[in-house]
Amino acid sequence: MRTIAGELTFEEILSKTRALMPGVVQDLKSLIRYPSVAFPGYPKKPVLAMADATVAVLREYGIPDAHHIEIPGGYPAVYGEIPAPPGKPTVLMYAHYDVQPAQKEDGWETDPWEPVEKIGRLYGRGSADDKSGILLIAASLRIFEGKPPVGVKVLIEGEEETTSHIEELVAARPDLFSCDAIIIADNGNLSVDEPALTTTLRGEASCIVEVSTLDHAVHSGMFGGAAPDALVALIRILATLHDARGNVAVQGLRSDAPGDGEYPVNRYRESAGVLDGVDLIGTGPLGDRLWSRPSVTVIGIDAPSLKTAANILIPRAAAKISMRIAPDADAGHELLVLMDHLRAAAPWNAHVEVREVGHSPGFSCPTGGPGYTAAKSALATAFGQPVLEKGTGGSIPLLRTLHDAVPHAEFVLWGAEDASGSRIHGTNESVDLGDLERTIIA
Structure with a gap:
């Protein structure tokens, strides 16, 4: 006993x-x-x-x-x-x-x-x-x-x-x-x-990025090809958040030392519901990608829906971005790094406003x-x-x-x-x- x-x-x-x-x-x-x-x-x-x-x-x-x-x-x-x-x-x-x-x-x-x-x-x-x-x-x-x-x-x-x-x-x-x-x-x-x-x-930091290019919507046939579309500009900004392999490409973010724990890849794919044939993103040990490195996700976009789509150039579009940060990282600092990256990535001198939603430490x-x-x-x-x-x-x-x-x-x-x-x-x-x-x- x-x-x-x-x-x-x-x-x-x-x-x-x-x-x-x-x-x-x-x-x-x-x-x-x-x-x-x-x-x-x-x-x-x-x-x-x-x-x-x-x-x-x-x-x-x-x-x-x-x-x-x-x-x-x-x-x-x-x-x-x-x-x-x-x-x-x-x-x-x-x-x-x-x-x-x-x-x-x-x-x-x-x-x-x-x-x-x-x-x-x-x-x-x-x-x-x-x-x-x-x-x-x-x-x-x-x-x-x-x-x-x-x-x-x-x-x-x-x-x-x-x-x-x-x-x-x-x-x-x-x-x-x-x-x-x-x-x-x-x-x-x-x-x-x-x-x-x-x-x-991991901690969390989030912000909203809003892109403006026109003061009103205009006909895409008459003006498309020279006037910039805000949604396209937003897409180009968001595309800079990751490299071709899916690693976070925001320079200056902290990654903590690799841990000892590992996550079996097949079990992870099943748990996450990853579709057959779809690659996982990022490189390096899976446990590090999930637990000690930053990750960035676009969790919402304000833009016309398919139901309301029209043949126009969109004057304004916005996205909400959530970032998981390394456990020992300074949440406020990591958020500022992300916000600076979004501003710097703006194409065609588009007007970009980035505002904080919140942050919490790991x-x-x-x-x-x-x-x-x-x-x-x-x-x-x-x-x-x-x-x-x-x-x-x-x-x-x-x-x-x-x-x-x-x-x-x-x-x-x-x-x-x-x-x-x-x-x-x-x-x-x-x-x-x-x-x-x-x-x-x-």
């Missing part, structure tokens, strides 16, 4: 978790039914209802003082605390209750707000990102019947997927975040049943400390195989804020998501219930 944390054996934790899982799945289904989209313009009522439901779940599972904390300008966070036994460390556990938008017309096979269990997976928006994180935290506390062998603080954010205001809470109430280790239950594995810890996250997780080492060992035990250390292209801006507020604290980034099937932010999002169980055990 292997003793865990001086309180329970591994076998006892395994047995208790398996007994809990039917209730965990039902509670996760209930949370999925709340369309808690915190984006501007979406209804507030379901977001606030989800905050209430989160409080109820945490109280039921072992944090009797779980409560709302009002966030000025934003949605409430949910917070609760179990004081540490004398001489024991304190762990802060984080997840978020807000989700990305979703509607069945986007290509969902089922209603995104009505959970469906199928072949060991639970489908629905937020099933993986990150309502599974709430149940991961709650169930782990239920295992200890609300009396874990360490102190626990739980923070469930309501604006992780949109413009967050929680940094203001960190600044105003540093006492809430004082701890020895921070467990972020908003990550996961590359594949089902293959455990992973995330050690780096993060590099300190490894090797006792908390991280214990987490790695626990994950290996729960899954029964070695743990991969990897990066991720996604960003969690709060991590840098927490690191600055609690610089001595260790970080553990894991969760029940899997890159091969969870499809977070996309259609048919799902969580593997076996991975959720194994991560609760960890």
Whole structure:
């Protein structure tokens, strides 16, 4: 019998978790039914209802003082605390209750707000990102019947997927975040049943570039061939963002040192849905392209649609550009480099305006400390195989804020998501219930 944390054996934790899982799945289904989209313009009522439901779940599972904390300008966070036994460390556990938008017309096979269990997976928006994180935290506390062998603080954010205001809470109430280790239950594995810890996250910077060439639309037959078309000019600017192989061609951006983790190419192609015969872009190890180098994506264009197309020269066109940046890069500096590149790439002296949308830093997780080492060992035990250390292209801006507020604290980034099937932010999002169980055990 292997003793865990001086309180329970591994076998006892395994047995208790398996007994809990039917209730965990039902509670996760209930949370999925709340369309808690915190984006501007979406209804507030379901977001606030989800905050209430989160409080109820945490109280039921072992944090009797779980409560709302009002966030000025934003949605409430949910917070609760179990004081540490004398001489024991304190762990802060984080997840978020807000989700990305979703509607069945986007290509969902089922209603995104009505959970469906199928072949060991639970489908629905937020099933993986990150309502599974709430149940991961709650169930782990239920295992200890609300009396874990360490102190626990739980923070469930309501604006992780949109413009967050929680940094203001960190600044105003540093006492809430004082701890020895921070467990972020908003990550996961590359594949089902293959455990992973995330050690780096890329940051994000975005801007809008607007091109103007004419003061009004004109007949393309009468004026085409000499008068410049703004959409063509915009296309030429956007084409300078990558070289012929697909590498980012913006000079002056930072790339971090290559990591040790690798992403199997065939698995990546399948997970990303790359069509047969279509090449991957960029050069070098796939893990580096995804985790330690910048990437640039055009995520929207303002121009006439096919439905409204006419035989005219277009006077104005605009695009929104999102750039993932190296984990240790200065987000503000990287954004300025991108904006300068866009201005310099303008053809034909076209008028170009570039304006910032926002930026957030990446993060590099300190490894090797006792908390991280214990987490790695626990994950290996729960899954029964070695743990991969990897990066991720996604960003969690709060991590840098927490690191600055609690610089001595260790970080553990894991969760029940899997890159091969969870499809977070996309259609048919799902969580593997076996991975959720194994991560609760960890």
